[in-house]
Amino acid sequence: MEKPRVAIFDFAGCEGCQLQIINLEEEILVLLQLVDVVEWREGMSHQSSSYDIAIVEGSITRPEDAERLRSIRRQAKWLIALGSCATHGGVNKLRHLLDFDIAAEQVYGEAASQTHLQSEHVRAINEVVDVDSYVFGCPIDAREFAKVVKAIVFGKRPEIPEYPVCVECKLQGIICRYEYGEVCVGPLTRAGCDARCPSAGFRCFGCRGLLEDANVEAAREVMDRYGKTTDELEARMALFNTL
């Protein structure tokens, strides 16, 4: 069997998800026996325009990014969105809460007017092109990434949970953060991280994005029960789930 050729691309993001791939260390060597990596700015100098699987990190914030992404899509048989910025916009979309010009000035100061720093409405990868697989999280879980790639190579649809993080808390016997008086967005957030934050004693920050059928209305309703307000809930959701 010919090895699938893999190319890794990045757009607006911190590149932390790519770093996670490098962090696979030993497993990456096994993974490399299954695929040929033909382009990866972060990991290698070589470039190629011929690949089967495109792995795309980051959000789309400029017209030229959208164009580049479309050309990647045309090349790739299978496109994977990598990390929150790519899967649903993630923290980049926080900017939608601000006036764009003010945000640019705060970040870049006097340089804000330079053309390459001009940006538009933030879009997740699937708001521009079709996506075949998602690796959620901020940052991604390297083992989950490996699992997804393995599944694709094996010709199997990767099993990504479509249930709340609470499932993984309960499976591990992790005490609910609401019992500690915290507003946790776990009940609304897609699981798959093994409840990483709650298992370390933090509330869920919602980095894997809202579930398709997230019951946001229920979350608003139950805030009262815990002496919290819907504003507090929305503030917690904003970090990774601003529209």
Next chain:
Amino acid sequence: MSTVKMEESQLLEWVDKLIALQRVIGVQEKQDHFVYDTLRSASDLRLDHDVTYLPPVKFLFPQREQLIDFKLDEGYESRIESEPFVLLGVHPYDVVAISQMDAIYSTGHEDQHYMSRRRNATIIACDVETPSKNTFAGYMGTATVKEGFDVLLTRIESEYIAEAGSEKGEALLTLVSEGVTSATADHLARREEVWRNNVDKMKQQELKVDPRDWPALLQASYSDPIWEAQANLCFSCGGCNLVCGTCACFDVQDQLNWDLREGTRSRVCDACMVRGFMQVAGGHDFQSQRGMRYRHRFFRKGSYIPERFGFVACTGCGRCTSACVSDIANPVKLYNTLLERHPEVFAHRAEEPAPTQAQETKAPTSVFTLYPTKGWVSKKEGERRDIYLPELATLVRSNPITPTETFYQFSLDSGRALGHEPGQFVMISVMGYGEAPFSITSPPRDDDTFDMVIRKVGTVTTALANLQRGDKVGVRGPFGTAFPVYDELLHKDLVIVAGGLGIVPVRSVILYVLSHREDFGRLTIAYGMRTPSERLFVDDLRRFRREPGVTLLETVDRTEGRWTGSVGPVTTVLPEIGPVTSNTRAIVCGPPVMYRFVLSDLLAMGMPEDHIFLSLERRMKCGLGKCGHCQIHGLYACQDGPVLKYSQLVGLQEAL
């Protein structure tokens, strides 16, 4: 059996001796909650705990366990755990919950993975010292126990009474230190008092409906809008399921190693509140709404399990109440509310004492008891086999018969005949991808082959489509009920109504009937498909048309090409099936949407409900009535179905 009394120091000494002998999983404090965990020293033990966050049954039915190791093309091997261990500090309501799980996993087909662990477990129970704030065990008959444990500890001031409940427990008690004496009559009398007090102590939440009345109350409340109203607050997180001591449902998943040649099949605890629990590969979800799933959980525990096993699958621990962020899981609140909303259910008992007080004195008002009185049935070693272990089969041939459907013939490597009856199904595994249920389309055969026709819709079916001749699959089965061609259908005029893929299982019946023509009367086949080119088994259809005594009525939803036959749903051709007599039996099989129309037409033609046989599609995962995915009200599609008489389904709104 011995009953001894020990000072606390003697008890701790005894526990440390147990720890030296085998793994002891005891109740300990972790942060500000109680958990079961491996006990390193008796001094960590907390017999005064109120309730643990997760129930002790997780050590018998773990959240994730590996069932099978597999090597693609080579074979499969069961993983059965057989390390002995002690569960220490189990409260009575959890002792009962474990007995219930024993009943579920040992009744009918024994689950060897669970039962091996169970046989190796020693249960040291302890009476409750501190009730948890959400418990209602006092109303459930589970505040105290008389059986189901190996040793029962009861604290009486600074002393403990330890009673052996089994030979295993008796043996453990021989390890107590010198100086420990038998409990006196006075001790036993004081223990009786603890038990009496505990029944009251364990009524922290006031339950106004006797659990024996739950099934009747639920039946009266099925269509109550309360289910949907409550479920509006549900996150579908399954928290209530996953902390439950009696939730037994599971999912099965394959993991592949990096070499892509070997891997493991695991099962994980599943939750019926989670979306997709009853979704089949084609995409249809039989419980797509939160309200349906929310109702299902209560019905499963308060009605379906009682119907099937004779006990209410709730022991009043209150864990679900604590786990639910939205506070909608509490059974006490729910049943009390149902009682308020449906007082008519118990109106005829107005003269009798209120149900909750009646519990202690009155005989059960229905046929079931509160919990299994007999433990699991011990089977002889030789009778035990892993019910989840597939046998190897080889793909003999496969050919696409439409753009989406492929015909497959498999042969069992053991050389045995599959031994199925028309209408039954098998579980086919493509290791690494998963396992799924499929109807058998061939009639019963003497040789080791069988045939299927499978539509490519999901992971397993796609993997099947990629198989080459000679490739291996795993097979379990045949499972489920069949169309009764050997008895009830004998000498009858048969009307077979099939829509779409529904032709696949009934083809087995048709071919059987055609090869035993003298045993049956007239055969009428009504077959509906979306378009002419999607019709399956066109060669067979041509042959059926020529057979004497056989009428084939075909119709398509949309015409194309040179189709000159009928156009419209399968009901279009039903008027042509001729007169329905007392000797006519109907077999109906098709997509969910088809049943309602076909059934109403057949009934209008004068066909009695018990003369109509149907085959239902559900998400069979285990095939053996364990995993909970194919439940239709009190029925398991995998065991009581897939073939059912319409008369069995009347009034079951989730069936059709």
